[in-house]
Amino acid sequence: NAGVMQNPRHLVRRRGQEARLRCSPMKGHSHVYWYRQLPEEGLKFMVYLQKENIIDESGMPKERFSAEFPKEGPSILRIQQVVRGDSAAYFCASSPASWVANEKLFFGSGTQLSVL
Amino acid sequence: GQQLNQSPQSMFIQEGEDVSMNCTSSSIFNTWLWYKQDPGEGPVLLIALYKAGELTSNGRLTAQFGITRKDSFLNISASIPSDVGIYFCAGQFEKLTFGTGTRLTIIP
Numbered sequence: 001n002a003g004v005m006q007n008p009r010h011l012v013r014r015r016g017q018e019a020r021l022r023c024s025p026m027k028g029h030s031h032v033y034w035y036r037q038l039p040e041e042g043l044k045f046m047v048y049l050q051k052e053n054i055i056d057e058s059g060m061p062k063e064r065f066s067a068e069f070p071k072e073g074p075s076i077l078r079i080q081q082v083v084r085g086d087s088a089a090y091f092c093a094s095s096p097a098s099w100v101a102n103e104k105l106f107f108g109s110g111t112q113l114s115v116l
Numbered sequence: 117g118q119q120l121n122q123s124p125q126s127m128f129i130q131e132g133e134d135v136s137m138n139c140t141s142s143s144i145f146n147t148w149l150w151y152k153q154d155p156g157e158g159p160v161l162l163i164a165l166y167k168a169g170e171l172t173s174n175g176r177l178t179a180q181f182g183i184t185r186k187d188s189f190l191n192i193s194a195s196i197p198s199d200v201g202i203y204f205c206a207g208q209f210e211k212l213t214f215g216t217g218t219r220l221t222i223i224p
Binding site for chain 2: 033041
């Protein structure tokens, strides 16, 4: 059983470029969550998606950040015009049902984004 | 927003010692979870607690869901080298909110 798969593991971008982070949830999971972790800090919620729907994006910056989870394919977290402050580890998690049901979240290994 | 205060921030112990860490919150949670994160990896779920007062064990790990639903603790007995890492509590009420982490180091 494959776990949550994230790629790339490491992504280097120059200021002003775009970053695309991919997440394939565990088999049978239709709920995806993105979290950001700055060095020496805990994980901060960004966005919660189901297939083709954004359920909660209250943790996502209003500008430059967007997320999608299409009917087919992985979930994508997109950061446009990256700045140095975007450098962080971005983690994706998935669950089989809504977190209203208090389902456990399983995390991927993360994408480490470095902005030069 | 919900905030979780996790303590201690770091611990330096000798192999074989017991470890205790806790989380407190200003808000009530329906579920408490404890995760361990190794360098360069995502958090791995250790224990999940679903009811106030619940005490759950997973091998050498024991965790409790506080009666007030605003706190939880994690104990590790007889620590071994592979216990090194960062431990996060997480409270769930719709969103999953993470604590600031406890970094565990084992002194040779």
